[in-house]
Amino acid sequence: MKVLKFGGTSVGTAQRIQSLVKLVQGDDKKIVVLSAMSGTTNALLELCNLLYNKEHDAAHTAIEVLSNKYTQVVNELISTKEFKTRGAELLKNHFDYLRSFTLDMFTSNEEKAILAQGELLSTALFYLHLQELSIKAVLLPALNFMRLDENDEPQLPYITKHLHNELAKYPTTNLYITQGFICRNAFGEIDNLKRGGSDYSASIIGAAIDATEVQIWTDIDGMHNNDPRVVNKTHAIHALSFDEAAELAYFGAKILHPTCILPAQKKNIPVLLKNTMQPTALGTVISNINATEGIKAVAAKDDICAINIKSDRMLLAHGFLRAVFEIFERFKTSIDMITTSEIAVSLTIDNVKNLNEIINELQEFATVEIEHKQTIICIVGSLPKHTAGYAYKVLASLKDIPLRMVSYGGSSNNISVLINSAHKKDALVALNKGIFGYN
Ligand code: ADP
Ligand code: ASP
Ligand code: MG
Numbered sequence: 001m002k003v004l005k006f007g008g009t010s011v012g013t014a015q016r017i018q019s020l021v022k023l024v025q026g027d028d029k030k031i032v033v034l035s036a037m038s039g040t041t042n043a044l045l046e047l048c049n050l051l052y053n054k055e056h057d058a059a060h061t062a063i064e065v066l067s068n069k070y071t072q073v074v075n076e077l078i079s080t081k082e083f084k085t086r087g088a089e090l091l092k093n094h095f096d097y098l099r100s101f102t103l104d105m106f107t108s109n110e111e112k113a114i115l116a117q118g119e120l121l122s123t124a125l126f127y128l129h130l131q132e133l134s135i136k137a138v139l140l141p142a143l144n145f146m147r148l149d150e151n152d153e154p155q156l157p158y159i160t161k162h163l164h165n166e167l168a169k170y171p172t173t174n175l176y177i178t179q180g181f182i183c184r185n186a187f188g189e190i191d192n193l194k195r196g197g198s199d200y201s202a203s204i205i206g207a208a209i210d211a212t213e214v215q216i217w218t219d220i221d222g223m224h225n226n227d228p229r230v231v232n233k234t235h236a237i238h239a240l241s242f243d244e245a246a247e248l249a250y251f252g253a254k255i256l257h258p259t260c261i262l263p264a265q266k267k268n269i270p271v272l273l274k275n276t277m278q279p280t281a282l283g284t285v286i287s288n289i290n291a292t293e294g295i296k297a298v299a300a301k302d303d304i305c306a307i308n309i310k311s312d313r314m315l316l317a318h319g320f321l322r323a324v325f326e327i328f329e330r331f332k333t334s335i336d337m338i339t340t341s342e343i344a345v346s347l348t349i350d351n352v353k354n355l356n357e358i359i360n361e362l363q364e365f366a367t368v369e370i371e372h373k374q375t376i377i378c379i380v381g382s383l384p385k386h387t388a389g390y391a392y393k394v395l396a397s398l399k400d401i402p403l404r405m406v407s408y409g410g411s412s413n414n415i416s417v418l419i420n421s422a423h424k425k426d427a428l429v430a431l432n433k434g435i436f437g438y439n
Contacts, residue, residue: 001029002213005180005202008038009219010276011122014076017129023217023279024175025135031205033180034126035198036118037073040066041181044115047098051106051114059102067095070121077125083132090124113190116143119179119198127177137175140166145208146183146201148191151332154183154200154263160208167209178205199257203271207263214264214271216256221275222284223248223255225297225436230428233438238282241291244380245271245284247414251336251378252301261286291382295390298431300424304336304374305352306404307359310344310367320365321345327361337376337407337416346405348376348418374404375421379431380414391415397434401427 004024011017011034024032036044043066050059074087094117101110119142127139145162147155167176180198185191193200199216206214223245224234240248242265249256255273264271270287311320324345328335331354338347349355355370362368377398383390391408394415405418419427432438 001031001209001211002215003031003033003202003206003209003211004215004217005033005198006035006276007198007216007218008035008040010217011035011126012038014073016276017073017077017122017126019276020126021130021133021135023276027174029174029176031140031176031178031209031211032126033178033198033202033205034119034122035180036122040118040121041115041195044118048106048111048114051101052108052111054104056102056104060099063095063098063102066098067091070095070125073125077129078132080132083128087125087128090128091121094121094124109189112192115192116179116182116190119181123177123179130175130177135175136173137177138170138173140176140178142179142182142201143184143190146193146204148183148185150186152185152191154193154204155186156204156207156263159204163205163208193257196254196257199260200263203260203263203269206269206271207267210267211269214269215274216271217274217276218255219275219277220255221278221281222273223253223286223297226428226432227253227298227300229254230300230425231432231438233432235436236282237284237296239289239291240284240286240296241289241382241413242286243411243413244291244296244382245286247378247380247411248297248299250301251299251376251380251414251416253297253299293382293384293387295379295381295383295393295435297381298377298379298428298435300428301336301350301376301378302421302424304348304350304376304418305355306346306348306371306374306418307362308344308346308369308371309362310369312365312367313343317342323365324362327358331358333358337405337418339405339407348374348405371404371420373421374418375424375427376416376418377424377427377431378414378416379435383412383415385409385412393435394431397431398427401430 047062070091078084078087130137147158149155180201181192202214222236226234228234246261250258273284275281336348359368379394401423403417407416
C-alpha cells in the first residue's frame, strides 16, 4: 500500500481538488492524506485570536468570509443538485460549529478543535466529489487512530493497531482518504502535529502500515538546493539520503515538516516529493542510499534564540556542561547548536516557552546573555570528515557575513552557522553563488 499526501496548494481550489482524482485512481491500494485548503489554517488561527480576545463581531465576520469561500468551492466542485445539497449541509455543520464559539463559549482548550476544521473540511469535500463521480472510496477519521503520548510524540503502536482496525472494516476498498495534521493527545483531546504537520501524518501512517512508498505532493518539483522564496536560481535535487533530508527538514527547508522523515526512515520506506502541477517532473526520492559525496543544499531556520552561558566558576569545569544540560532537559527544551570554550558555552533553542525559568536557574551558577532574532543556516550533504575543503568553501562563501556560531563535525551531513536574521538573505545568496555557482 502507498501513502499519498497532498498539501494546502494541491487542494487549494475546486479545480485543484478535481485534478487530484486522476492522481489517486488505480487498482493499487492507497491512503490519501489531505491538508487543509491553503489559507484555511491561518484563517482559523486568526479566528481563534479574535475569539480569545472576545472580539465576537469580528469573529462572526471572519467565519462568514470563510464560509462564503467554501460555498463558492462547493459550487465549482460539485455539479448535481443532489450533491450540491449534500455539500451545503456539510458546510452548514462545520460552520455552525464555528459559529457556536461566538456565543462566548471559547476557551483556549477549544483552539485545537477549531484548527482541525480545515482538514476535516478538505477531506469531506474531496470525498463528496469522489462520491459524485461514483469512485469507490472510504473516509477514515484520523481522530480515530492518530494519537500522541504524554511527551507529544506519536504513539506508533496505538496508531498501528487502530489504523489497521479502521482499514479492516473496508477490506475491498482501494482508496482511503484521511486528514493530515490532526490527532488526539494522550488525554484523548483533539490536538495537532504542529504547522505543516500533514507531512508528518503521511510518514507516520506510512510507518504504521509498512507502506511501500510515501509520496508528498506539493507545489514544487521536489527538494531544491536553496530556498526558492529567498534566492532567484535553484535546482531540484533528485536523490537524497534519509539523513540528508532529515537535516534539511529539521533546519528549515519548508517543503518538509521538521521531523517527518524519521518514521519513514525507521521503516526504510522511500519518500518521494512530487509536484501536483507537474506530475511528470522527477521530483526528489529520499531513501536509504549511499549519498554521493558533496554539498547538496542549504536551508535556513528562523526565530532562533542564542544563549551564552559563562561559568561563574562555582562549578568545576567538568560539572558545568552537565549542570547546563540538566536544566534544558528538565524544561523539555531541545538544543539545536552548541559551541564551547573553557569557561563558556553558547547554544541555541527555537522553543522559548520556558526561557525565563531556564535563565533563572542558569543564573545560579553562570552569567547569561540572550540574543533573539537569530537564524541557523544549515549546509547539508555528504561531507566525509577525511575530505578537505568543505568548511573552507562554506566559510569563504560567507566571508562578508558576521558569524555568531559555527558547528562542524557533529555528523558528516551538516555544517551549520548562526547569524543575525538580518543577514539571512545575503547569506543564502552568497552560498548560492559560492557553492552552487549561481549569480
Ligand atoms: P504544502 O502546502 O504542499 O505542504 P509547503 O508550502 O509547506 O507546501 O512547502 C512547499 C514550499 O516550500 C514551496 O512552495 C517552496 O517555496 C518552499 N521551500 C522552501 N525551501 C525549499 C526547498 N529547499 N526546496 C523546495 N521548496 C522549498
Ligand atoms: N493545515 C496545516 C497547516 O497549515 C497542516 C499542513 O498544511 O500540513 O499548517
Ligand atoms: Mg507543508
